[in-house]
Amino acid sequence: MQFQTFDEGYLGRLRDGDSQVEQHFASYFGELIQLKLRRRIRTRQLLEDIQQETLCRVLKTLRDPGGLRDARKLGAFVSAVCNNVSAELSRSENRYEASERDFDDQAASGQDPDAPLINEQRQQQVRKILDKLDERDRKLLRAMFLEELTSAEVCRRFDVQPDYLRVLIFRAKARFRQEFAREAGSTT
Secondary structure (H helix, E strand, C coil), rough: CCCCCHHHHHHHHHHHHCHHHHHHHHHHHHHHHHHHHCCCCCCCHHHHHHHHHHHHHHHHHCCCCCCCHHHHHHHHHHHHHHHHHHHHHHHHHCCCCCCHHHHHHHHHHHHCCCCCHHHHHHHHHHHHHHHHHHHHHHHHHHHHHHCCCHHHHHHHHCCHHHHHHHHHHHHHHHHHHHHHHHHHHHHC
């Protein structure tokens, strides 16, 4: 993909509804939005919804007399709108409204009868993902989260300074998340 700069002429033609410019705009920024969100958004449908809503909002703002005034800022504006739309739609997709009956059932039993099974499945999944990580990341995550050692104990065990331990943990967690997402993607 080749990045472009935009001028007032392009913005004017876009405001006026020039079909070729609109097609270029949708194609160019649609691809950028896909690239930007492909790792953060779980479903293709949600990704397409975000892309479409972003482009619609940007066009609406451009056609507003008080809309974007500097054509050079079009890319940054599209990116900001995309961030907002992404947050809105992701939040609304993840919202769960439990019925009152759900609360009554849980309160009556005291514990979810499926909880032990779910916990066992999660533990197996975590073990499987940990086994895929390199040895240092695996040992570090086990020490911190499964053995629940203090930071000082982990620093001594791995012979690292506390500031560097935070970096190691951050990287190990990122690799774990990446492997978890890869694993989740292969099961759907």
